Each structure stands twice: as structure tokens, then as C-alpha cells.
Amino acid sequence: MRSISRRDVTKGAAATMLALAIGRGNATEQPADALLAPIKIGDVELRNRIAMAPLTRGRAGASRTANALMAQYYGQRAGAGLIVSEGVAISATGYGWNGSPGIYLPEHIEGWKATTNAVHQRGGKIFLQLWHMGRVSHPDFLDGATPVAPSAIAVNDTTYTPQGKKPYVTPRALTEAEIATTVRDYAQATLNAREAGFDGVEIHAANSYLIDEFIRDGSNKRTDRYGGSIENRLRFLREVTEAVVKAWSPSRTGVRLSPWNPYNDMTDSDPAKTFTAAARALNEFDLAYLHVHETRTIANRVAPAMREAYRNTFILNGGFDAATGAAAVKAGEADAIAYGRLFIANPDLVARFRVGATLNVPDSKTFYTSEAKGYTDYPALAG
Numbered sequence: 076m077r078s079i080s081r082r083d084v085t086k087g088a089a090a091t092m093l094a095l096a097i098g099r100g101n102a103t104e105q106p107a108d109a110l111l112a113p114i115k116i117g118d119v120e121l122r123n124r125i126a127m128a129p130l131t132r133g134r135a136g137a138s139r140t141a142n143a144l145m146a147q148y149y150g151q152r153a154g155a156g157l158i159v160s161e162g163v164a165i166s167a168t169g170y171g172w173n174g175s176p177g178i179y180l181p182e183h184i185e186g187w188k189a190t191t192n193a194v195h196q197r198g199g200k201i202f203l204q205l206w207h208m209g210r211v212s213h214p215d216f217l218d219g220a221t222p223v224a225p226s227a228i229a230v231n232d233t234t235y236t237p238q239g240k241k242p243y244v245t246p247r248a249l250t251e252a253e254i255a256t257t258v259r260d261y262a263q264a265t266l267n268a269r270e271a272g273f274d275g276v277e278i279h280a281a282n283s284y285l286i287d288e289f290i291r292d293g294s295n296k297r298t299d300r301y302g303g304s305i306e307n308r309l310r311f312l313r314e315v316t317e318a319v320v321k322a323w324s325p326s327r328t329g330v331r332l333s334p335w336n337p338y339n340d341m342t343d344s345d346p347a348k349t350f351t352a353a354a355r356a357l358n359e360f361d362l363a364y365l366h367v368h369e370t371r372t373i374a375n376r377v378a379p380a381m382r383e384a385y386r387n388t389f390i391l392n393g394g395f396d397a398a399t400g401a402a403a404v405k406a407g408e409a410d411a412i413a414y415g416r417l418f419i420a421n422p423d424l425v426a427r428f429r430v431g432a433t434l435n436v437p438d439s440k441t442f443y444t445s446e447a448k449g450y451t452d453y454p455a456l457a458g
């Protein structure tokens with residue numbers, strides 16, 4: 076359901092090149108122009124093709140509830156065509172990052188309303204990212220319970236819990252009955268997100284968390300219908316997606332995948348095959364979009380094959396700037412580009428892209444601190 080298809084964009088680029096060749100070119104064309112065209116994703120009209128990537132910032136405090144500071148931060152960034160929220164825990168069992176927010180209690184729903192209002196008042200759109208951390212949680216977040224995963228394989232690293240730096244523990248493999256309960260948690264979190272005023276939800280199936288743990292064979296050694304073949308490893312993603320689109324609507328649902336991200340010990344024996352199959356499987360749902368996080372400059376990229384396999388709106392992320400993002404849209408590699416770190420440091424990133432302004436540089440020391448410093452105090456352009 077793209078309002079402007081990949082062919083239209085390519086045709087537009089061809090027309091521009093032709094116009095330039097015959098001397099009728101627009102001399103003021105900015106490098107970011109291809110990113111500034113509106114697009115409809117599912118039921119949602121976006122003002123431009125510049126998305127804010129999901130960014131965990133840890134500002135919700137121990138209550139796990141979105142607050143006024145977070146509303147200010149997201150409101151500042153409402154110029155994005157689409158904001159994807161930071162990862163938001165779908166259940167107490169799925170929680171595992173200091174200061175990250177949830178969407179599973181009534182007070183969580185109330186807390187998020189200030190954020191969705193702040194974004195909507197400025198004409199923006201915001202999807203909530205549905206997050207279950209799986210084995211990347213820790214008993215300190217779970218009242219002493221063992222984190223859950225497809226298989227009992229620990230991440231060989233340390234994490235920060237409310238009690239300090241600790242090694243990850245060996246998770247417990249989910250039973251089939253528990254898998255069904257977890258799928259229902261995704262559906263309930265989706266209903267909660269709708270009640271909180273979000274425009275849609277993004278299923279976080281990337282970056283080493285529960286759904287990704289099922290997809291990749293380094294973390295999934297199951298021998299039941301959720302493990303083994305690619306089809307089986309994709310079953311949990313398909314079940315979650317089906318439950319989420321039934322809870323709300325396919326046109327309000329996106330999915331995020333990351334074929335290569337090695338974060339938290341993640342491996343797969345054949346990322347090209349696995350993730351092309353994932354993209355193809357998602358065609359079944361007529362979603363608002365597929366969002367792929369893959370570093371732009373790596374060898375053996377899988378995103379181009381996923382783009383080919385996937386029939387609907389495709390958002391790409393990973394190391395883009397204005398020029399490379401616009402070039403990717405013009406070339407038909409994606410319909411929109413998501414920016415992560417640039418949005419941390421530039422609340423008015425779209426305005427800066429529009430005029431080719433210098434960008435603020437993000438300070439990684441304040442990515443996960445708890446205050447306004449390094450969060451809401453990056454300056455916008457004057458005037």
C-alpha cells in the first residue's frame with residue numbers, strides 16, 4: 076500500500092535526470108529531497124520518509140512508566156515522518172533494561188498519553204516498539220525468576236541490573252503453552268498501545284531479543300515445531316504477527332528484523348536464506364512496513380534480497396546520512412530511511428536535512444543515563 080511506489084520514485088529520479096540533461100533542472104535541489112516526499116504506510120500518512128529509529132534511552136526510572144521528560148524528548152523529534160519509540164516491555168517477564176518503559180500496566184498506558192499527545196500536537200506520528208528481551212534479561216529484573224528463551228543457552232557477557240554489573244544467567248526454554256501465553260502478551264500490549272494513543276506498533280524481532288532468538292539458529296536448538304527448519308524458526312514471529320494484526324490491524328503494524336547484528340552472541344548459519352524467508356513470510360500479512368536494520372557498508376548485505384522478497388513498504392536503517400539515505404530511496408533500495416544516533420543529537424533532524432545544515436554530534440556517554448542532560452538539551456537550529 077505505498078502511495079508512491081518504488082517504481083514511481085525511480086521514475087521520478089529518471090525524470091529529474093532527464094530534466095537536468097536538457098537544461099530544465101531545479102538548481103536548488105537539495106541532497107535530501109527524495110526523503111522529503113510524503114508516503115502512506117498502511118493507514119498512516121507520513122509527512123516525509125525520514126523515520127526516527129527505536130532508541131532505548133533509559134529515562135523511565137524504576138516505575139517503568141513513561142514520564143513528562145520523555146514526552147518532551149519525543150515531542151522535540153515530531154518532525155520525523157514516523158517516530159518508532161524505544162523498545163517497550165510487553166510484559167513483566169519480557170523486561171530487562173534499567174529505566175526502560177513498559178506497556179503492560181494501566182499506569183504505563185496513562186504515562187504514554189503525554190508522549191503520544193506531544194507528538195500529535197506537532198503533527199507527527201509514533202509507533203510503539205513491542206519488546207520482549209528473552210534471554211537478555213536477568214533475574215534481578217524478574218523478582219528472581221529465570222529469563223526465558225527458545226533454548227537454555229546463556230549470553231556469554233555481562234549486563235547492568237538494578238543491583239550492578241552481573242553475568243547473564245542460563246535462560247529457561249519456553250514450553251509450548253508458555254509460547255502461546257507470550258503471543259497473547261504481544262496482543263494485549265498492542266491493545267494497550269492503541270489505548271495510549273499510538274498510531275501503530277512495531278514488533279521488535281531484531282537485535283538479539285526473544286523473537287530474534289527464535290529466528291536465528293545459534294540461539295534456537297529446539298526440536299519441536301518452533302526449531303530446526305527455517306519455517307519452524309519463523310513460526311513464533313508469524314504467530315506474534317498474526318496476534319498483533321488481529322488485535323489492531325495489519326495496516327497499523329510494522330516488523331523490525333536485523334539479519335547480521337552479532338550483539339549478545341547472535342549467530343545464524345545462513346542469514347541470507349533465513350531473513351529472505353522471513354521477509355517473504357511477512358507478505359502474508361499486508362503490514363504497514365518491514366524495517367530492516369543492517370549496517371549500510373558491510374559486505375554480503377541481505378537487505379537488498381529482503382527488499383526484493385518483500386512486497387510492501389520497506390524501511391532501511393544503519394549508518395545513513397542525508398545524502399546516502401536520499402540516494403537509497405531514489406535508487407529504490409527503500410521507501411523510507413530510519414536514523415538512530417543522528418536523531419539523538421538532532422531533535423530537528425528533518426529541518427537540518429532540508430537546508431543542509433551542520434549536525435550536532437551525539438554523545439554516547441549520555442545514551443543511557445537518567446537525566447535531561449544529553450536527552451532533551453541538544454539544540455535545534457535558531458529561528
Ligand SMILES: Cc1cc2nc3c(=O)[nH]c(=O)nc-3n(C[C@H](O)[C@H](O)[C@H](O)COP(=O)(O)O)c2cc1C
Pocket residue numbers: 128129130131132160161162204279281282331368392393394395413414415416417442
Ligand atoms: C542508544 C541506542 C539505543 C537503541 N535502542 C534500540 C531499541 O530500543 N530498539 C531497537 O530496535 N534498536 C535500538 N537501537 C538500534 C538503533 O535503532 C539503530 O538500528 C542503530 O543506531 C543504527 O542506526 P544509526 O546508524 O542511524 O544510528 C539502539 C541504538 C542506540 C545507539
